[in-house]
Amino acid sequence: MSDNVFTTLMGETCLLVSNGVYQQANVYRIGNDLFAGKGSRFYRLYKSGATSHPNTRFDRLTLADDQLSTDQFGRLQIIT
Known part of the structure; x- marks a missing residue:
């Protein structure tokens, strides 16, 4: 049994932006x-570009728009 809660989406990346610094x-x-x-550290992603951290946003998600959906709170989800 795996102890990992998070599953990596191989080859998918985004940019995190905090205080003008991109990572x-x-x-x-x-x-x-x-x-x-x-x-x-893990950050929940929202459709608006916000994350679960108030001082961090994200940009340039490599997943295509047709692979994404949102829940009623605007949280990004992958379509499987």
Whole structure:
């Protein structure tokens, strides 16, 4: 049994932006919910470009729009 909660979406990335600093991050999922991960930190992604961290947004998600949906709270999800 795997101890990993997050599943890596191989080859998918986004840019995290915090205080004007851009960092490339891998994209992960829990179920259908999408997250960006940098080191041991994970950020929930929202359709608006916001993340679960108030000072961090994301840009340039490599997933195509037709692979994405949102829930009633605007959280990004992958269509499976």
